[in-house]
Amino acid sequence: MPRASDSPADSGHSAVRPVGPTDGHSSPRYAGLTTFARLPRIEDVPGHDIAVVGVPFDAGVTFRPGARFGPAAIRQASRLLRPYNPRLDVMPFRDHQVVDAGDLPCNPFDIATASKEIEDGAYELIRDGAPLVTLGGDHTIAYPLLRAVNRVHGPVALVHFDAHLDTWDTFWDAPLTHGTPFRRAAEEGLFLPGSSAHVGIRGSLGEPQDLITDAELGFTIVHCADLETLTVREIVTRLREQIGDAPLYVSVDIDVLDPAHAPATGTPEAGGMTSRELLGIIRGFQGLNLVGADVVEVSPAYDHADITSIAAANIAYEFVSLCAR
């Protein structure tokens, strides 16, 4: 897939400009086919600089199912996103060809097969260096996504927003589930120990050893309770020092938010972050080398007034904005 920035538009000629979202003033925002932010589909433009893709997979969950419907719900909730991001002062859709790459095919019955399909499908979208924003799907998918990113960029600094560690070994003897993607990733050296962090951890654990094992894998933790004493700005400073100039991958499990801000998720935990705190920390990554990001675990059947899908759509928008130069 050629990058759109290889086109004359990038070199100052006006022959080929990015195709942006359908204009909400000529076609009402609620009308027409549903793509992320009403962007063009990948097949409608000659190349892309940034891709948004869905992964409708939820065979890895331990509790409530339904995240397979996350991509469709997030796209629907993204219709109100506008071209200008004032907090970051960027117009990502004007300056880059951003596309909706549709949903990756993934086997709903065989996790190992699905993982390979997700890895290969993601790799095709990023092989020329374009950043990828993925709409999940359950958290299992972070493992094949990290494998794809490693094929292009090598090991990444990983910032993982979640109520849960997701570094457990197995569930019911299954090695690849939504509670184990970062254990499998650690075993393969997919992220840089010491440069990687969990943010928003809270809730009950199986045993004290869970935290010890997790630290041995190379993660530091910003616990959700740390937000009682640390400001968003201080957390950003701490994370940026760890990340440095390494390629960065950000994975957001929507259950990092309090159930009041994100009720529609499979394993909700009380006492979570606000969407304002989460968006604030993510915006604090502006200028870093973001190569990929996901927002996962939206299970729309448990939603009310699209609260969760709207949060996820706005998180994905911030990711696209961070990729804008």
Ligand SMILES: N=C(N)NCCCC(=O)O
């Ligand atoms: N990745 C998410 N959302 N949850 C993992 C929870 C694993 C458990 O059931 O204990």
Ligand SMILES: [Zn+2]
């Ligand atoms: Zn979680």
Ligand SMILES: [Zn+2]
């Ligand atoms: Zn998770």
